[in-house]
Amino acid sequence: MKLICPVCRLPLIRDGRSAHCANRHNFDYASSGYLNLYPKNRKVHGDSPESVKARTAFLNTGTYAFLQQELSDVTHALDPDVLADLGCGEGYYTKALAGREKYGFDLARDALITASRHDHDTQYVLSSIFQLPLPDACVDTAVTCFAPTAGDELMRILKPGGYFLCVTPGPDHLFELKEILYDTPYRNKVSDLDVPFALQKQYVIRQRSLLDRDTLLLLFRMTPYAHHTPSAGMKRLEETEQLELTSEFVIRLYEKTR
Numbered sequence: 382m383k384l385i386c387p388v389c390r391l392p393l394i395r396d397g398r399s400a401h402c403a404n405r406h407n408f409d410y411a412s413s414g415y416l417n418l419y420p421k422n423r424k425v426h427g428d429s430p431e432s433v434k435a436r437t438a439f440l441n442t443g444t445y446a447f448l449q450q451e452l453s454d455v456t457h458a459l460d461p462d463v464l465a466d467l468g469c470g471e472g473y474y475t476k477a478l479a480g481r482e483k484y485g486f487d488l489a490r491d492a493l494i495t496a497s498r499h500d501h502d503t504q505y506v507l508s509s510i511f512q513l514p515l516p517d518a519c520v521d522t523a524v525t526c527f528a529p530t531a532g533d534e535l536m537r538i539l540k541p542g543g544y545f546l547c548v549t550p551g552p553d554h555l556f557e558l559k560e561i562l563y564d565t566p567y568r569n570k571v572s573d574l575d576v577p578f579a580l581q582k583q584y585v586i587r588q589r590s591l592l593d594r595d596t597l598l599l600l601f602r603m604t605p606y607a608h609h610t611p612s613a614g615m616k617r618l619e620e621t622e623q624l625e626l627t628s629e630f631v632i633r634l635y636e637k638t639r
């Protein structure tokens with residue numbers, strides 16, 4: 382196990398249902414299997430249980446299965462010994478990624494419960510991605526899918542020659558949904574990432590799928606649109622029987638050069 386104590390940064394040793402360092406700082410595994418390495422006195426700011434529930438149900442429809450497959454293919458080609466997924470959520474992508482030793486980090490407890498119940502090949506950890514309980518230069522491949530980019534931590538945890546795989550929404554991602562919700566929908570901007578690595582590859586994958594109303598509402602509840610949609614837009618969405626929708630993702634692969 383590569384994980385280190387978040388208090389004193391010494392290696393952690395597993396001991397049944399808990400893990401401890403040489404200074405006897407002690408951390409518990411949840412019954413579902415994830416390890417809680419978040420400071421006990423600090424408030425957790427993960428995704429809300431409602432948004433996690435909607436996202437899990439939406440992902441289970443298979444609408445984003447083509448992205449899961451793409452990330453699986455890319456990581457299998459890289460063939461990492463150690464892989465870390467920063468902002469892993471319910472592990473929908475993590476479980477498909479390659480890696481002899483895999484870690485998934487997130488702050489959403491409900492997502493980690495689902496993740497660790499369905500994927501026993503990954504150690505899921507409740508932790509901020511901006512203060513990772515990992516030693517320096519121990520990760521071969523790091524992945525971030527729709528989560529903020531933790532540039533400094535990526536620089537620290539990646540081995541020289543390691544890879545960072547990043548997924549962000551493409552310009553046309555969910556555009557037809559935004560046309561329903563807003564009078565003036567905007568395309569997503571694809572901006573450069575603030576990471577000190579060499580860009581090896583950048584490409585876009587997209588798929589159009591026909592979604593029924595229930596699936597659309599799940600998707601809506603897991604997006605940021607759920608928090609700022611005018612009531613006219615909300616009404617139009619509720620009246621939509623089905624929608625042909627574009628899912629579009631920008632995939633970037635960076636290398637931490639030696």
Ligand SMILES: [Zn+2]
Nearest residue numbers: 386389402406
């Ligand atoms: Zn310690």
